[in-house]
Amino acid sequence: MPLTKLRMLTDRMTGAERRFSLRTLVTLSSLPLFGVVAAFGLTPDTSTLDTAPETITEAIALPVLTTSRNATFARETVTQSGDTLSSALSRMNIDDLEIQRLLSTDAVHQLSANVGPGKLIQVTTAQDGQLMTIQFQRNNASDLIVRRQGDAFIAEEGDQATEMRVVMRSGRVLSSLYGATDSAGIPDKIADKMAEILSTNVDFRNDLRRGDTFSVVYTVKYRNGEPADAGKLLAAEFVNAGKSHRAVLFSDPSGREDYYTPEGESLKKGFLRSPLEFSRVTSSFSNSRKHPVFGFHRAHTGVDFGAPTGTRVKATGDATVAFAGRKGGYGNLVILRHQSGYETYYAHLSAFAPGIRPGRAIGQGDVIAYVGSTGASTGPHLHYEVRISGKPYNPMTIKLPGSAPLDVAQRARFLQQTASWSEKLAMLRGTNLAALD
Template sequence: MPLTKLRILTDRMTGAERRLGLRTLVALSSLPLFGVVAAFGLAPDTNTLDTPPESITEAIALPSLGTARNASFVRESITQSGDTLSSVLSRMRIDDLEIQRVLSTDAVHQLASSIRAGKRIQATTSQDGQLLSLQFERADGANLSVRRQGDAFVAEADDQLIESRVVMRSGRILSSLFGATDSAGIPDKIASQMTDVFSTSLDFRDDLRRGDTFSVIYTVNYRNGEPVGADKLLAAEFVNAGKPLRAVLFRDQSGREDYYTPDGESLKKGFLRSPLEFSRVTSSFSNSRKHPVFGFHRAHTGVDFGAPTGTRVKATGDATVAFAGRKGGYGNLVILRHHSGYETYYAHLSAFASGIRPGRPVNQGEVIAYVGSTGASTGPHLHYEVRIGSKPYNPMTIKLPGSAPLDVAQRAQFLQQTANWSEKLALLRGTNLAALD
């Protein structure tokens, strides 16, 4: 229809007619929109409860789960109280023959005798159960890794994750040394090192006084941020009855380590005052004593130290083992041959330390045996003698040789290396010490 005619018709429509036409146009234009909306809804009063469910099953192909020929399996266990290394490995279902092969490895054999509760052991085996490797979490120091090599096993320390940190602590004695070090949080290993360092100048059996103070600087090993054990005493001060004793560790160019005063004087005397850390003299040196076993009088050529069976016996000086075995009334006996013709005897022993045999060199303070009651003995004690040219002398009164001093070159190196520890000891000395027991 021509546009002119449409306008004329529109003009002739009444107002009511125009309103009706407009409503119709709006309604028709809305139909597509509501139609789209309705397509996504449901008709009123539609019942969906009666619609039956329909299951669709489809087969899906799964990949093959075949085991690789060289697959390995890892087993892990935590050592418990009363465990042996053999029992832990048996609990992990390791073959008995494999266990025996592992235990025959020297490093593992040493670990087996000192296994502690709460440590992790991890074993890797092949598909048929053959042991491939072991990893031990040790109480201190590096982990020990053991790997298969043919029909045998080899062990090596894994120290990549070990970190050493310096710790400084102080304490005051109220009743006992180890009670005070425990209260100060100082490990027994460090306390023992401190007694060793000062043992040539201080008798820890008789010389301790209430109120004595001490300070120690030492290292602690950490693995993955967790402490795994104390390591080494770096410096120490012990004030006994108002008299200060100080020690710092010095390592020379050859790697040998010894303790000195901050002024460079050696603390390592020619001989220790006692071969035991803690004991009591039960029988002194005498030219005539009634023998407790035989009943007649005879010379007592040494000093008897009373101590429990198993107490560690230490070499009183650098020496070479001249004898280690059983000898008459001495029972189990170790004889050490020192420089300048000195010999020391250690008798009535319950056992010898590992590796103690004639010809082996030993260092001062090294454990050589353990207290016992073998031979002509009425109870556990150590009989200790000092001889020069086969003639016995009183170990408590004889004047024994000292250690050689540092030479000029070593002294300069010493002062440079130990200045830091001396300063830290002075810092600890200036702090207020809490009463510790």
């Protein structure tokens, strides 16, 4: 029964009948009202009628409502700045002395410390107003629960009920990518991931077209029945200028996750082109360049990226640390050894990331150091080199290797694991897309 109908019923109740919990009333509303006949329609504008409208009153038979002895009533509030749990309960007229004594015990006080604003407090009372339970949202994972047990109260910490749900959304770009994803109700975390994994094939800064479409399949963590946190992006499709680019998430037997095309081709490049997220090239690769410190001409065997001191330096590919220390004009230097004879150099560093030492395995995108100006340097920047079997190549133009393909066993696992996500993308392709800003 619609909520407006429920309100119509409660308006006709006596005072005793109103003291029903919403749960009881909703249950009753699902039962048929025998002998009830009602008609609903649009009333015409009376100013256009020649005769006054006729008012029709019809008696409606209501079922006899009886009060349940076990009916409980729920109330809730949200904590405000400066609240304690006790003050928030007082605002709800909960001033039971036994509750106040329980809240003052060390164990409960520790659980309810640092209340902070915006926390949900729910209380239930019996029909006679007797307090039954208090549930306080401590954080995003647990609650403080106080229950009546006979004439006393007990307190306990309880985990919030959580579940993961799969969500599917689609949209159409009219002006900007993030305007479109916001309008589609897609969390920024998911939009960021879609842009990241498809950026190897789509230039989201320069190549977006009005009318481009996108679809995403992702998980959302629900806490106590309400959406709480966006989880993982399971699959994505972006149609740019009529060309489809798709990605699905695959987890190998070791638990390592990565994104592939539905056909099993890795979307991860073997190497990133740049070890810095945001930078500018201040000095290019050259066979003969006047050195800014020494003044004579010699080969510049890498590329210099201008960036402030402390900017994070990331490994451009999976590797093992071959060297981390100070080395002549390089200053602080990290050398990473990759597969197939590739090595990358990161020089003039201000500091190394924690744990960076020879022999340590590094993943692509891991932070290994921070931009500085050590060694033969005139200012903060990163000197970056790519070498193959010891010979330097231009990092900006060299054809970089791709990721290793899936083997036969992995491919079979991949197809079985990702079939569902590919099917969901296909389903979304046929849906009506919202027009988005």
